[in-house]
Structures are given as C-alpha cells and as structure tokens.
Amino acid sequence: MIQDNLHSLELKISKLLRWGVLMAGALMAIGWLSFLDFSQNPLLAFHDYKNESLQQSLQSAIDSHQWGLLIAYAGLTLLISLPLLRVLMTAILFIKQKEKVLAIIAFFVFAILILSFSLGIEL
Amino acid sequence: MYEFILLFCSIAAGFLGSLLGLGGGIIIVPTLTLLFHVNIRYAIAASLISIVATSSGAAASYLKDNLTNLRVAVLLEIGTVTGAITGFVVARKIQSSYLFLLFGVFLFFSALMMLRKRGEHLSSQDHPWSQKLGLAGSFPSERGELRHYKVENVPLGLSAMYFAGILSALLGIGSGIFKVLAMDGAMKLPMKVSSATSNFMIGVTATASAGAFLLRGDIRPEIAAPVSVGIIIGSWIGAHLMVKMPASLIRKIFVAVLAIVSIQMILKGLA
Numbered sequence: 001m002i003q004d005n006l007h008s009l010e011l012k013i014s015k016l017l018r019w020g021v022l023m024a025g026a027l028m029a030i031g032w033l034s035f036l037d038f039s040q041n042p043l044l045a046f047h048d049y050k051n052e053s054l055q056q057s058l059q060s061a062i063d064s065h066q067w068g069l070l071i072a073y074a075g076l077t078l079l080i081s082l083p084l085l086r087v088l089m090t091a092i093l094f095i096k097q098k099e100k101v102l103a104i105i106a107f108f109v110f111a112i113l114i115l116s117f118s119l120g121i122e123l
Numbered sequence: 124m125y126e127f128i129l130l131f132c133s134i135a136a137g138f139l140g141s142l143l144g145l146g147g148g149i150i151i152v153p154t155l156t157l158l159f160h161v162n163i164r165y166a167i168a169a170s171l172i173s174i175v176a177t178s179s180g181a182a183a184s185y186l187k188d189n190l191t192n193l194r195v196a197v198l199l200e201i202g203t204v205t206g207a208i209t210g211f212v213v214a215r216k217i218q219s220s221y222l223f224l225l226f227g228v229f230l231f232f233s234a235l236m237m238l239r240k241r242g243e244h245l246s247s248q249d250h251p252w253s254q255k256l257g258l259a260g261s262f263p264s265e266r267g268e269l270r271h272y273k274v275e276n277v278p279l280g281l282s283a284m285y286f287a288g289i290l291s292a293l294l295g296i297g298s299g300i301f302k303v304l305a306m307d308g309a310m311k312l313p314m315k316v317s318s319a320t321s322n323f324m325i326g327v328t329a330t331a332s333a334g335a336f337l338l339r340g341d342i343r344p345e346i347a348a349p350v351s352v353g354i355i356i357g358s359w360i361g362a363h364l365m366v367k368m369p370a371s372l373i374r375k376i377f378v379a380v381l382a383i384v385s386i387q388m389i390l391k392g393l394a
Contacts (some may be wrong), residue, residue, distance in 0.1 A: 011186045053339060072348045076347060106197050109327070
C-alpha cells in the first residue's frame with residue numbers, strides 16, 4: 001500500500017533527524033560547558049533586551065576568541081535546519097510517490113520557512 | 124552556578140512535559156522570566172529552540188505507532204508556518220508587558236483545557252479537500268483492529284492552525300493545545316490521531332519563528348544551550364523511564380501550579 005510505504009520512508013527520515021538532534025545537543029553542551037563562568041551569574045546580562053543581530057553577536061564572539069560560544073551557535077544552527085530538511089525530504093518523498101498536490105504543498109511549506117527565516121535578517 | 128540550576132530546571136521541564144504530554148514552552152518561559160529574571164523576548168526565543176529539539180527528536184516515535192497522519196500534518200503546516208511569520212512580526216512590535224499578559228491568559232486557558240474530558244469520535248463525512256488529497260486514514264485501536272476515519276471541515280482546521288502558529292511565535296510555545304483543538308474539535312479527527320499529528324507538526328511550526336529569532340539575534344546560547352540540552356535529557360528520561368506515579372494526580376497538581384503561575388504572569392504584565 002502506498003500509504004504504508006510513505007509512512008515507513010518518513011520514519012526513516014525521522015530516525016535520521018534524531019541523530020541530528022543528538023549532534024546538535026552535543027555541540028551545544030560542549031560549547032556551553034566551555035564558556036561557563038562560575039564567578040558570576042551570566043543570566044543577569046539578559047535582564048534587559050539588547051538589539052543585537054546574530055551577525056553582531058558572532059562578530060563579537062570571533063573578536064574576543066569565544067570559541068565555545070561559536071560551537072554552541074553551530075549547534076543551534078544545526079538544530080534549526082533539521083525541520084527544514086525534514087520538510088524538503090518529505091516533499092521529495094511525495095514526488096517519488098507521484099502525489100503531486102501534496103509535493104507542491106510540502107515545497108510551499110519549505111518556501112514559507114525560508115521566507116520566515118529571511119524576516120529575521122530584514123527586521 | 125545559576126546556569127546549572129537552569130539546566131536542572133530544564134531537565135525537570137522536559138521530564139514533566141513528556142509525562143503530561145505537553146511541550147516544554149509552557150514551563151520554560153515562566154521559569155526563565157519569573158525565576159531567573161531573563162527578559163521575556165530571550166525566554167520566548169530560547170523556549171522555541173527547545174521545542175524544535177524535543178519535537179525533532181521524538182518525531183520518529185510519533186510515527187512508529189501509526190497514529191500520525193502525515194498528509195494532514197503537511198497540509199496544516201501551511202497554516203501554522205504562515206501564522207508563525209505573523210506571530211514573529213507582531214512579537215517584534217508588541218511591548219513586553221503585553222507578552223506577559225498574553226502568556227498569563229494562555230496558561231489559564233491551558234489549565235482549563237487540561238481539565239477537559241475528551242470524547243472519542245470517528246467521522247464518517249469526508250470534506251472535498253480531504254477526498255482530493257486523500258487525508259482519510261486509519262489507526263490501530265487498543266484491541267489491535269484498524270479503525271477508519273474521515274476528515275471534516277478542512278478549511279476551518281487550516282484557519283485555526285494559522286492562529287496556533289501566531290501564538291507559537293508570539294509566546295514561544297508549541298501550541299499543541301490549539302492544534303489538537305482544531306483537529307479534534309473542527310476536523311473531527313480521532314483524539315489519538317490529533318495528539319500524535321500535532322506533536323509531529325510542532326517542530327516545523329517552532330522552526331519557522333525560531334530561525335527568524337536566531338538570525339535576529341534573540342536566541343542567545345548562554346540561555347538556549349542549557350535549556351535545550353536540559354529539555355532533551357529530561358524528555359528522554361521521561362520517555363524511557365517507567366514512571367510509577369499516578370498521572371492523574373500529577374495532572375491535578377500541575378493544573379493548580381499553572382493557575383498560580385498564570386496569575387503571576389498577568390500581575391507582572393500589569394506592573
């Protein structure tokens with residue numbers, strides 16, 4: 001049955017993504033442990049909102065050689081790219097199953113996700 | 124030290140979330156704002172990333188039990204993802220005090236919803252969109268036999284998903300409660316199918332705004348890393364440990380805690 005085939009292929013994608021989550025989690029844990037500072041409460045710095053973009057944060061981390069922070073950012077980026085990858089793979093899966101309308105819908109969802117990400121740069 | 128306390132709180136949130144079938148957002152945002160005095164904009168962004176982590180990590184287990192309706196999920200993601208874009212834009216414009224107020228109201232509503240008893244139903248009417256896309260499906264009942272269902276009110280469900288997407292981006296939640304309401308209430312999907320499909324969709328919904336918040340600079344690793352790592356560990360423990368605790372008692376205690384925290388969030392919004 002087509003539905004069963006679709007389901008088992010999607011299950012394979014999900015299992016693959018689980019490894020992605022573990023890798024992202026490991027990167028974040030390593031990064032976080034390396035920039036831990038016991039002498040102060042780093043969360044205090046986030047009491048007030050600062051209008052600082054990702055690009056500015058990355059630049060200041062590079063300038064001050066905070067590699068742990070950069071590793072954690074890599075983990076965050078990997079994590080966010082996982083559902084994006086899932087939608088794209090699902091779309092391809094629908095094409096392979098010759099389900100055109102659902103494939104178009106999945107590609108559309110992928111396009112809106114990209115549009116949404118771009119809003120973070122624009123605003 | 125504080126960051127380790129945050130890590131342990133996140134492990135607890137992940138554990139409790141998986142035990143009660145809730146996302147971590149409902150616990151993480153109040154913990155970060157009320158306990159650690161983190162700005163609510165950073166708290167919402169960190170919560171979204173932790174939702175992406177748990178949902179992506181658990182998607183395989185939602186598919187394994189054959190309850191998730193993949194076609195319904197992909198179709199409804201149009202609604203949640205466009206809603207998330209709206210939510211992100213609104214979140215950028217809205218004052219923090221309104222976010223506290225909205226979150227407080229959401230918590231109160233969630234507490235009420237947790238007390239709701241849901242009846243099982245199987246729809247026999249198929250909406251034309253459902254016929255066209257082949258959304259109807261079947262799921263294994265407790266006795267092992269296959270139960271077939273159809274899907275009603277697809278446009279209404281899609282509109283409700285748009286609303287769920289807005290709230291997800293605005294409040295840093297998975298919006299599972301609203302997704303289930305739309306599928307179970309409007310589209311008449313069986314309860315178990317609604318819950319599994321909603322959980323499956325949450326990661327994609329949260330990613331739409333999490334990606335924008337990351338590029339905007341609101342997801343800070345100093346907060347998001349311990350929260351996400353904690354939630355991943357906590358939900359893993361929750362899913363793998365056979366917990367010998369009465370779920371109904373925990374649910375009742377949690378409802379009371381939600382009500383109290385909701386009042387605190389509203390008071391903070393009014394202050």
